[in-house]
Amino acid sequence: MDRISKVKHLSDEELALKVAAGSCSLFEELVSRYSARLFHFLRHRTETDQDIEDMVQETFLKAFRSIDRFNPEWKFSTWLYTIAGRSAISRHRSNKKMKPDPAVASSIPGPEEIVIQKQESQNIWELANQLPEKEYEALWLRYAEDMSIKEIARVTKKKPVSVRVLLYRARLNLAKRIDQSAFSKKLAGTAPAKHKLSFL
Amino acid sequence: MFCTVYKWLISQAADSGKPVSGFVKNHTQRCDSCREFAQLCESLKPKFAQDKHAILKNYDGMLSKRIISALPKEKAPISGRQRISRKSFARRRVLVPSLAAAFLVAAVSVSIIFIAVHRSRDMGPFGHPSELVNAASPEVLLVKAESPLETEYQELKKTLDTTTKFLRSYLDFRIGQQTE
Numbered sequence: 047m048d049r050i051s052k053v054k055h056l057s058d059e060e061l062a063l064k065v066a067a068g069s070c071s072l073f074e075e076l077v078s079r080y081s082a083r084l085f086h087f088l089r090h091r092t093e094t095d096q097d098i099e100d101m102v103q104e105t106f107l108k109a110f111r112s113i114d115r116f117n118p119e120w121k122f123s124t125w126l127y128t129i130a131g132r133s134a135i136s137r138h139r140s141n142k143k144m145k146p147d148p149a150v151a152s153s154i155p156g157p158e159e160i161v162i163q164k165q166e167s168q169n170i171w172e173l174a175n176q177l178p179e180k181e182y183e184a185l186w187l188r189y190a191e192d193m194s195i196k197e198i199a200r201v202t203k204k205k206p207v208s209v210r211v212l213l214y215r216a217r218l219n220l221a222k223r224i225d226q227s228a229f230s231k232k233l234a235g236t237a238p239a240k241h242k243l244s245f246l
Numbered sequence: 247m248f249c250t251v252y253k254w255l256i257s258q259a260a261d262s263g264k265p266v267s268g269f270v271k272n273h274t275q276r277c278d279s280c281r282e283f284a285q286l287c288e289s290l291k292p293k294f295a296q297d298k299h300a301i302l303k304n305y306d307g308m309l310s311k312r313i314i315s316a317l318p319k320e321k322a323p324i325s326g327r328q329r330i331s332r333k334s335f336a337r338r339r340v341l342v343p344s345l346a347a348a349f350l351v352a353a354v355s356v357s358i359i360f361i362a363v364h365r366s367r368d369m370g371p372f373g374h375p376s377e378l379v380n381a382a383s384p385e386v387l388l389v390k391a392e393s394p395l396e397t398e399y400q401e402l403k404k405t406l407d408t409t410t411k412f413l414r415s416y417l418d419f420r421i422g423q424q425t426e
Contacts, residue, residue, distance in 0.1 A: 074314045081310045082302045103313045110317055169297045170290075188261075189294035195261055214257040221286050 058122035066113045073113070076122070077106055084130050086171070087186050090179035091134045101137055105130040120200075123191050127201045131183075173223045174216075181216035188213060248273075252280045260287040 053075050065073045084102045092098055108129050116125055174185050187193045199206045252273050259266045274281045
C-alpha cells in the first residue's frame with residue numbers, strides 16, 4: 047500500500063495526532079478533507095466568496111499552529127469547527143464598521159448564473175442557506191457533519207437545550223420554505239406538486 | 247392547537263434518533279400539518295447527506311491548494327512558555343492569585359508585628375534602665391512616669407482633630423454653627 051492510500055485510510059484524529067507529533071505534511075490531507083466543508087459552514091458569515099475563503103484559510107492556519115492542543119477525546123471536526131466559529135466571530139468584530147462593497151451588493155446575475163441558481167435550488171442545502179445563520183449552521187453540523195447535540199453545543203457555545211430549539215426552528219422554517227418552493231414550482235408548471243413535500 | 251407541542255416532540259425524536267411515541271403517532275394520523283412535519287424530519291437526514299455530496303463535488307480544489315501553499319512547511323519550534331500545557335496553565339492561573347494573597351497576608355502580618363514592637367519600645371516610660379539611674383530629680387522621674395498618659399492624650403487629641411476635619415469637609419457642616 048503506497049503512502050497516499052495509507053494516509054487516506056487514517057482517521058482525522060489519527061492524522062491530527064501525527065501532525066502534532068511532527069508529520070506536518072499530513073496536515074494537507076486534513077485541509078483537503080475539510081476546506082470545502084468549512085467553506086459551506088461559513089457561508090452565512092460574510093458577503094463574498096473571497097471573504098469566506100480567507101476565513102477558511104485563517105481557520106486552518108490557527109489549527110496548524112495550535113494542533114498540539116488538540117484533545118483526541120473530542121472529534122477533530124468538533125475542534126476545527128470551534129476554531130472556525132471563533133475566527134468568524136473575531137473577524138466579524140474587526141470588520142463590523144466596514145460597509146459591504148456596493149458593486150458586489152448590486153451585482154445582477156447573468157444568464158449563466160441564473161441557470162446555476164436554478165440548478166442549485168434543487169439542492170436542499172440551498173434552501174437551508176436561506177435560513178438564518180445560526181439555524182443553517184446547526185443544520186450543517188447536525189446533518190453534514192453528523193455531530194451529536196452535545197458536540198454542536200460545544201462548537202456553537204450554546205446549551206444542548208438551545209441547540210435542540212435551534213434545530214426545531216430550523217426544521218419548521220425549512221418546512222415552510224419547501225412548501226413555498228413546491229408552491230412556486232406548481233405555479234410555474236415546472237413540476238407537479240401533488241403533495242406539499244413533493245420536493246423531498 | 248397543540249401542534250406546536252407535537253412538532254417539538256417530533257423534532258426531539260429526530261434529534262435523539264428514537265421513534266415518536268404512541269400518542270404523537272395517533273395525532274399525526276389525524277393532523278396533516280404534523281404528519282408532513284414528521285415526514286420531513288424523517289426524510290431530512292438522507293436528503294441532506296445526498297445533497298451534501300452534490301454541493302461538495304461541485305466545489306473546486308483551488309481553495310485547498312491555496313491553503314496548503316500558505317501553510318508553513320515546518321512548525322515553529324515551541325518555546326518554553328508555549329510548551330506549558332493547558333492543564334498546567336489552568337493550575338498556574340489558580341495558583342498565582344492565591345500565592346499573591348498569601349504574600350500580601352504575610353507582608354501585612356510582618357508590618358503589624360514590626361509596628362507593635364516599635365510602639366511598645368517607644369512608649370516605654372523610662373527607655374533604657376541607665377536613663378533611670380541618670381535621672382537627676384524626682385520631678386523629672388515624675389514627668390517621665392506621666393509621659394505615657396501625656397503621649398496617649400496627645401495621640402487622642404490628634405485623632406479627634408483629624409476626624410473632626412474630615413467630617414467637616416465630608417459632610418460640609420460646621421460644629422457649633424447652623425448650616426444655611
